[in-house]
Amino acid sequence: MDNNPVGSGNARGNAGSPLGRRDSRVLLSHGDGGLLTHRLVEDVFLKHLGNAFTGQMDDSARLPLPPGAEIAHTTDSFVVDPIFFPGGDIGKLSVFGTLNDLWVSGALPLYLSAGFIIEEGLGFAELEGIVRSMAEALRSCGVGLVAADTKVVPRGKGDKIYINTSGVGVIPPERRMQRKALPGDRVIVSGTVGEHGLTIMALRTNVDPGSLTSDCGPVGPAVDELFRSGVQVHMMRDPTRGGLASVVKEVAELSACDVLIRESQIPIRPEAQELLDLLGLDALYLPCEGRVVAFVGPGPIPEGWSEIGEVREGSGNVILETKYGGHRRLGLLEGAPLPRIC
Structure with missing residues (x-):
């Protein structure tokens, strides 16, 4: 998906197998923009991260903001190894890592976008676990995913999955800081x-x-x-x-x-x-x-x-x-x- 989730109806293949796959791993063809890409988006990403914004199927998200608001924007990339660890995984980390950057700037997080670089051969169970974790983290904070993108790289050209996330929030007047420490603090x-x-x-x-x-x-x-x-x-x-x-x-x-x-x-x-x-x-x-x-x-x-x-x-x-x-x-x-x- 190029900055937006795309879909292709309810097509399925291989005796009802999700994503039309015979095996349980991501293939290079899941990143070619064709039928398997559409099914990947529908069966994994939209399944857990779909909402009114991602459902627009547009090339960009149109985001309402309060009049006169001071906007905070941040972006971060996550390459942690291992991708699952006690207390979290790369999906949970990518959400909270970016939202936390907004919170410490005094902002109230509103929106998140995400880009996924997936290595050929990543298991669908692992991928869906990561996406599910992201959805749970977003729901717990009342923040919506508004745009996303997926790319698949050949086996050996990545390491399972990398995620980039960007966040947008607003800074209320009462939470605007001077952004430096003072003697006596x-x-x-x-x-x-x-x-x-x-x-x-x-x-x-x-x-x-x-x-x-x-x-x-x-x-x-x-x-x-x-x-x-x-x-x-x-x-x-x-x-x-x-x-x-x-x-x-x-x-x-x-x-x-x-x-x-x-x-x-x-x-x-x-x-x-x-x-x-x-x-x-x-x-x-x-x-x-x-x-x-x-x-x-x-x-x-x-x-x-x-x-x-x-x-x-x-x-x-x-x-x-x-x-x-x-x-x-x-x-x-x-x-x-x-x-x-x-």
């Missing part, structure tokens, strides 16, 4: 850190993650609660690639301030700490996929958020106060500890 985080990256890395290195799961999920409820609390929210980020340390460093440089982070106040699950020690990893540089780092002024902090540091006059330095009373400088992540983490 507190640094707060919405939950425990490092779990998504640690879960993926454990799987990729053949280590049993035990009860640990990815934190992949929506940050909208936490962001909404933060704004309702009355605290002055100056800036928010979601600590995905590069983790907490890299996000704080970026904000410190952007704001021309120094930031002190207290290691003893960073929330880490005990089972995560055990894996961190086993693998020799630093939670500060592992990505989260369902957390927010916020820089806030005076006002109450909602339950569930943890204060982990403060902003000071300076020139973009980030200093970690260790559990033992020492200090070390934190910079941006240098070299990925493991690629394709999201």
Whole structure:
């Protein structure tokens, strides 16, 4: 489909087999724009993601927006390996990863589009599981898919499936932030850190993650609660690639301030700490996929958020106060500890 789902009636083949297939895997011909493409769209994508927008069968979606609204737009690509992991899959990740970018900008997400690059040979059960997961994630947030596209590449020219998603939202006046931290701000985080990256890395290195799961999920409820609390929210980020340390460093440089982070106040699950020690990893540089780092002024902090540091006059330095009373400088992540983490 080229920016819109297309269909071809209720045609079926091979004794009623969905998609007219004899086997259970995606073929190159499912990407040629012909009959099998139409059936793929109908039997997998429209089945789970169909709505009033995608049902228009147009080359673009016409989206109603509130008059005078400030629009937020973001786009992201997802290549995580493995595509299914404890706590989620690439479909769920692609939805929440993009919507979370809108939430931390102060926006209320409205619409999502998606592009799928599918490798020949991907199982239809896997594909439908991913699409179903996306539909469930979208419904849970009240957001609709408004446009989509599929392409199939030859076996060996991709790795199962890649997904690109773009999101659109509106920023209400009361949620417009100044987008930089100020001296005196507190640094707060919405939950425990490092779990998504640690879960993926454990799987990729053949280590049993035990009860640990990815934190992949929506940050909208936490962001909404933060704004309702009355605290002055100056800036928010979601600590995905590069983790907490890299996000704080970026904000410190952007704001021309120094930031002190207290290691003893960073929330880490005990089972995560055990894996961190086993693998020799630093939670500060592992990505989260369902957390927010916020820089806030005076006002109450909602339950569930943890204060982990403060902003000071300076020139973009980030200093970690260790559990033992020492200090070390934190910079941006240098070299990925493991690629394709999201």
